[in-house]
Amino acid sequence: MIANVGCSSLAMAFLAALYGAIAAAYGARRARPRYVESARHAMLLTWPLVTVSALAIIWLLVSGDYQIHYVASVTSNSMPTYLKVTALWGGQAGSLVFWSWLMAAFASAAGIRKWHRDRELLPWVVVVTMVTLAFFLGLVVFFENPFARLWLTPEGRQVTALFQPRGTTPLIPSDGQGLNPLLRHPGMIIHPPTLYLGFVSFVVPYAFAIAALVTGRTDDRWVRITRRWTLVAWLFLSLGLILGGRWAYDVLGWGGYWGWDPVEIAALMPWLTGTAFLHSVMVQEKKGMLKRWNVILIILTYALVIFGTFLTRSGVLSSVHAFAQSAIGPLFFLFIGVTFVASLSLLIKRWDDLKSENQLGSIVSREALFLFNNLLFMGILAVCFWGVIFPLISELFTGQKVTVGPPFYERANSPLGIGLLLLMAIAPLSVFGQTSWKLLGRALWKPLALSFMVPFFSALRGTTNLGALLGYWVISLITLVTLYEFWRGALARRRRHGESLPVALWKLTSRNRRRYGGYVIHLGVVLMVLGVIGIEIFQTETQGTLVQGEQLTLDRYTMIYESLTQFDTQDGRNVTRAVVSVFRDGKNVGELYPRRDFYYSSQQPMTIPGVRSTLEDDFYVLLVGWESIGLSGATFKVYHNPLVNFLWIGGLVFILGTMVAAWPDRGPEPVLKLAKKRAATARSKIGGLR
Amino acid sequence: MTEGNPVETNHTKQPRRWGVIFAWALVLALLGTLGFGLARAQQGSIGVGSSVPDFTLTTFEGDEIRVADLRGQVVLLNFWASWCTTCELEARELEQVYQMYKDRGVVFLGIDYVDTEPEALAYLEQYGITYPNGPDLGTRISQAFRIRGVPETYIVGSDGRVADVMIGPYPSLQEIITDLEAVLGP
Numbered sequence: 001m002i003a004n005v006g007c008s009s010l011a012m013a014f015l016a017a018l019y020g021a022i023a024a025a026y027g028a029r030r031a032r033p034r035y036v037e038s039a040r041h042a043m044l045l046t047w048p049l050v051t052v053s054a055l056a057i058i059w060l061l062v063s064g065d066y067q068i069h070y071v072a073s074v075t076s077n078s079m080p081t082y083l084k085v086t087a088l089w090g091g092q093a094g095s096l097v098f099w100s101w102l103m104a105a106f107a108s109a110a111g112i113r114k115w116h117r118d119r120e121l122l123p124w125v126v127v128v129t130m131v132t133l134a135f136f137l138g139l140v141v142f143f144e145n146p147f148a149r150l151w152l153t154p155e156g157r158q159v160t161a162l163f164q165p166r167g168t169t170p171l172i173p174s175d176g177q178g179l180n181p182l183l184r185h186p187g188m189i190i191h192p193p194t195l196y197l198g199f200v201s202f203v204v205p206y207a208f209a210i211a212a213l214v215t216g217r218t219d220d221r222w223v224r225i226t227r228r229w230t231l232v233a234w235l236f237l238s239l240g241l242i243l244g245g246r247w248a249y250d251v252l253g254w255g256g257y258w259g260w261d262p263v264e265i266a267a268l269m270p271w272l273t274g275t276a277f278l279h280s281v282m283v284q285e286k287k288g289m290l291k292r293w294n295v296i297l298i299i300l301t302y303a304l305v306i307f308g309t310f311l312t313r314s315g316v317l318s319s320v321h322a323f324a325q326s327a328i329g330p331l332f333f334l335f336i337g338v339t340f341v342a343s344l345s346l347l348i349k350r351w352d353d354l355k356s357e358n359q360l361g362s363i364v365s366r367e368a369l370f371l372f373n374n375l376l377f378m379g380i381l382a383v384c385f386w387g388v389i390f391p392l393i394s395e396l397f398t399g400q401k402v403t404v405g406p407p408f409y410e411r412a413n414s415p416l417g418i419g420l421l422l423l424m425a426i427a428p429l430s431v432f433g434q435t436s437w438k439l440l441g442r443a444l445w446k447p448l449a450l451s452f453m454v455p456f457f458s459a460l461r462g463t464t465n466l467g468a469l470l471g472y473w474v475i476s477l478i479t480l481v482t483l484y485e486f487w488r489g490a491l492a493r494r495r496r497h498g499e500s501l502p503v504a505l506w507k508l509t510s511r512n513r514r515r516y517g518g519y520v521i522h523l524g525v526v527l528m529v530l531g532v533i534g535i536e537i538f539q540t541e542t543q544g545t546l547v548q549g550e551q552l553t554l555d556r557y558t559m560i561y562e563s564l565t566q567f568d569t570q571d572g573r574n575v576t577r578a579v580v581s582v583f584r585d586g587k588n589v590g591e592l593y594p595r596r597d598f599y600y601s602s603q604q605p606m607t608i609p610g611v612r613s614t615l616e617d618d619f620y621v622l623l624v625g626w627e628s629i630g631l632s633g634a635t636f637k638v639y640h641n642p643l644v645n646f647l648w649i650g651g652l653v654f655i656l657g658t659m660v661a662a663w664p665d666r667g668p669e670p671v672l673k674l675a676k677k678r679a680a681t682a683r684s685k686i687g688g689l690r
Numbered sequence: 691m692t693e694g695n696p697v698e699t700n701h702t703k704q705p706r707r708w709g710v711i712f713a714w715a716l717v718l719a720l721l722g723t724l725g726f727g728l729a730r731a732q733q734g735s736i737g738v739g740s741s742v743p744d745f746t747l748t749t750f751e752g753d754e755i756r757v758a759d760l761r762g763q764v765v766l767l768n769f770w771a772s773w774c775t776t777c778e779l780e781a782r783e784l785e786q787v788y789q790m791y792k793d794r795g796v797v798f799l800g801i802d803y804v805d806t807e808p809e810a811l812a813y814l815e816q817y818g819i820t821y822p823n824g825p826d827l828g829t830r831i832s833q834a835f836r837i838r839g840v841p842e843t844y845i846v847g848s849d850g851r852v853a854d855v856m857i858g859p860y861p862s863l864q865e866i867i868t869d870l871e872a873v874l875g876p
Contacts, residue, residue: 310724329728330728333721333724333725333728336721336724337721340717340720340721341717344713344714344717348710348713351706389720389723392723392724392726392727393723395726395727395730396723396726596861598861605861605862624779625779625862
């Protein structure tokens, strides 16, 4: 019953989306507002319909209705309820429903807000979002239906079908296979939804950009409407990436946080273009430049979102993230093709309308530095894209699949990353328009001189690694420049308004949220880079097989293997757990319990490290093997990860900064005033020319 | 905005056509590559129940072993490489299981994927591996199996069909034994 309700509301949502897309396009083309209004209603209907469907799936998951194929494949009796709920996005079919649900919510939100003000653009926004939604819902309804049931043929074969095939009897397994153990981690509960949120919310800026291209309204309107959307999308994407790194560090048991896996890169690529967009869009708002570039960036971001989803779900590339092979690959391919071709055609059509209003002033002006920033981001994107696509190209031309590994990405991206960090240090001091080297130099020299102190003192304290010293220098410079900006702004406010320094600082930030939120993000990046330096340059590791009482030493740490126990748990695991005592500089600092969980239902093991975590470093112990008889000998792999926690702290600061920047403004949009001012200046210039 | 710069317009007109051609070529090339990758992925890899692709392995000692000749015996095929760190996790265990089962007619074959001979031989010596091993020349064997990476292990039943596939290293000795016992039957 519940399944039938869920399934039919899914089908209705699909029809509503399809109708919405067609009616909106027809209404906009023929100037029939009634059709557009009706399309909008259809769009607003999709979200409640998909909600009903998603709730039905959750109900089935929690109640353990194992005749439903999806329920049997992602849950089991022993799973706790919260994991059963989150199993909604644990498999292909459910995660597609979840994706559609978010998509419908965002489309509705875009349709509810200021519908009457943007009448010109919104019909096409409806078209784009509803086509995307209809595509995803179509996949779910026709190819990956989460409500399909299991049936048994008279020959004893198991089949999956929505309706009972002739001659079959219902098959109700007594238990399900359970969720992939790798996904049973708190980070995993929020990592996929945040990434999906990021991915899906980029559809809205793309839809507005396409609407602007279709209607020929190539002024800043679409940029202004979607600025906050983009920031929110970017916030979730960043959060998803950070949580993914944390999950890898905690669960995958290789002592790292980022492995340059194709799917990680697929999620990073839209983030790169999104970050570039967030910077270059400011140039368009302030100077009316880079209009074409901004449209290209937003199209690229959306294309990369779809591309990334395609890669994960089509089985084209092998990765820890890939879903099982399925029939939806070719359809996705078709959708990508249509998206690319349609976007490119529109862009070419409107190319001449998207001309810059201004020309680039000085090479050290803010807009020029933003342009360099964009070029560097595009460089990193090119490296990543080439690395992801290379196995396919090599197979196409040589017949052999050659994959590029982390060294390729690290070597190619490091100089570009350092370039970006340098820009991050200089650009805040530069101004829009005409500026000179002299002005920039005058603002820069003090922080520059001070920044050499940190590498100097760390060299005195024995750091000899040049990469680390260079890294310390760059991040000190960024920190000093950023703090100097806060200081300078707050001082100016104090002088002007007579406020106390904390009040001035608070007001400065809250009145210019995007700018100062951006600076907080920069500080987050600084902390994250510190963590990366720690783990990439100073990480040490060792391994050894120990009998009870033996010890293993790594840097300042010594661990003693105390004991090993094996036991079964209520939730269907066999746990092998070691107890090791940890000493730092000879002083006992506690015990760690690295363990290996073996999940009976999925026949999969999972290695959980024992970690001693301090601000200074992590001591990370993995239990990689043991003797099955007597449990006396065990093999451990041990990592010492200095500074790694700055990566997570930096991540938090980063997210905080993005929230500051994305926080809604009260009162009129400041950008609107800016655009008016810019238009007035342009008019007076033209008047002057006449 | 309305005031076009004539110099700029002349300058941009000509390259525009080439720009458009270039953009289309790029998009079509990308779609072509993706389509090709998709077509390959749709073939899938060799799974449980598929009949084992026939190949001849020339071992490091120079012996030739043809898989078709081994019909009637249970065969364990392990793809590995000396540069593969996860392969090391199961190397000793595989040899241990080989010692336990070689008298029961189980054949072990190691297929060395994209490797250099001195390193491969050093690896075999380091882990004391005695079952036959040979290089996958021109990656012909791994292509026939469409492996995703190393290590991968295929257990072929006496009927010549793949009975078990392990992607990645075996987590422990016990799991190799369990899988092998399941294929050997009671």
